[in-house]
Amino acid sequence: MHLTVSEENYIKAIFHLQEADGTVSTNQLAANIHTKPASVTDMLKKLTSKRLLLYKPYQGVRLSSEGRKLALEIVRKHRLWESFLVDKLQFGWDEVHEVAEELEHISSKKLVDKLDQFLGNPRFDPHGDPIPDSNGVMLSLRQVNLLDLKPHTKAEVCSVGSQSPELLELLKHKQILIGTRLEVQCKFEFDHSLEIQLEGRGNITISQQLAQALFVKTI
C-alpha cells in the first residue's frame, strides 16, 4: 500500500488526535493539518475507500486497524529520525521536529530497521515519547523530563539521557536508579535546580544538568 506524503500526514494526525477523544472531527483535523474542512472531507473519503479509516459523515472518524498499523510505522520513523538528529548529529531537541516531519516519509523499511539498530534500539525519542518497535508495538506510557515536572508531582525514574561514566558516577553517589520513586518539592528559577524527596529518604537537590538527564513517568 503506497501512500502519498499528504495521505501519510492525515493518517498520522488522526492517530495523534484520536489518542485523546477516540474519535476525531473534521474541524479538529483541519486545524491540526493547516487546511480547510472541505479538503479534509475529500481526503477522508479517499482514505476510507482505501479502508484505512472508519468514517461516518457528520459523526467523526477514527483509524481502522490497518490505518493504525500505518500510523505506527510513520510515528516510528519520525521518532527514530529525531533520535538520530539529537544523538548523532548534535541537534538540539527543540530543533528536530520539522526535519523529522520530512524524513518520516522516506519509504524504505530496511532503512528504518537499520537506523533503529544503529541507534541502539532506543525506546524513547528526545522528547520522551515512546518509539514503536518494528512490529508496531509501542509502550503506552510517556516519559517526561524531570526538569518539566511541576512541584508536588510524584514520579518514577525510568531512563537516563546518556550513558556517560560521569553521569553514572553521580547517580551512584545520590543512589538514584531506574525505578527510584520521588516527588518534586520545589523548583528554583535562579539556577533551575530542583529539590526532590526520594521515597523513604530525605530531600536532596538536583542540578539543572542532572534533571535534564533523567526521564521519569508520573505515578
Place this chain on the structure above:
Amino acid sequence: MHLTVSEENYIKAIFHLQEADGTVSTNQLAANIHTKPASVTDMLKKLTSKRLLLYKPYQGVRLSSEGRKLALEIVRKHRLWESFLVDKLQFGWDEVHEVAEELEHISSKKLVDKLDQFLGNPRFDPHGDPIPDSNGVMLSLRQVNLLDLKPHTKAEVCSVGSQSPELLELLKHKQILIGTRLEVQCKFEFDHSLEIQLEGRGNITISQQLAQALFVKTI
C-alpha cells in the same frame, strides 16, 4: 527558492546529462527521467521562467549558473546520504541509490552540513564519485574502484575503502600507499583477482577483496 521533488529531479538529470554534451535534448531528458517528451517541454518552460535553465526551443537546454548551484546541492545530498548508508548503516554500495534518490530531497541545509561533519567530510561517495563541499565546489576527477579497471590501464591509488588494521597491514606488506602508480596487466575470471605492475617494480597479484578496497584515478 523552493523546488518540488519533480523540479529537483529534472535539475539533477540535466546536470548529469550535460556533463557529456554540454547541451541536453528533450528526448534525452524524457528517457532519463522516465517521462514523455511533452512533459519535459512543460517542465523546461517552467524552470526557464524560474531562471534555472538556458533553453532554446528545438535547440536543447543547459543549466543557468543558479541552476547549476542548485544541482550541486542536490548531488551533494545524494552522495552524502549514500555515504551514510554504506559507512554507518552497513548497506551494500549497490543498494543505496534508490533510497538516496528520496533522501536527496530533504531540504534542511543544517542537516546536510551536520551529516557531512558526522561522516568526517568525505570527498567521495561509495561509488567513487566526488562529493561537492558546502560551497558547491566539487573535484572533477572521479575515483574508480581498482576492480573496475580494464587491463592495460594506468592509474594512481588515491584512497582506501576502509581503515581496518587488517587492510593496512596488507597494504604495508605489499608496499602500496596513496600515490602509488600501477598498471593492470590482466584479470582472472575464476577468482576475480588481478595481476598489476607497480611502477618501477615488478608484477604482483591482487585479490578481489583487496582490489575492492582500493580506489584509483586513471592517469
Place this chain on the structure above:
DNA sequence: AAAATTATTTAGATTTGTCTAAAAATATTT
C-alpha cells in the same frame, strides 16, 4: 419546539504534473 449557531459536506474552480494525439520544426536520405 423553533430559531440561531456551528460543523460538515457538496459543488465548482485552481494548480501541479502528467498523459496522448496532432502539428510544426529540424535532420537525414534520396
Place this chain on the structure above:
DNA sequence: AAATATTTTTAGACAAATCTAAATAATTTT
C-alpha cells in the same frame, strides 16, 4: 532540393490535492 524520418512543441485531457462559496446536517440557545 525534395522527400522522408525524427525530434520537439502545442493542444487538450486527466488525476491529485487544494481552495471558496453555498447547501445541508447537527447542536445549542431561547
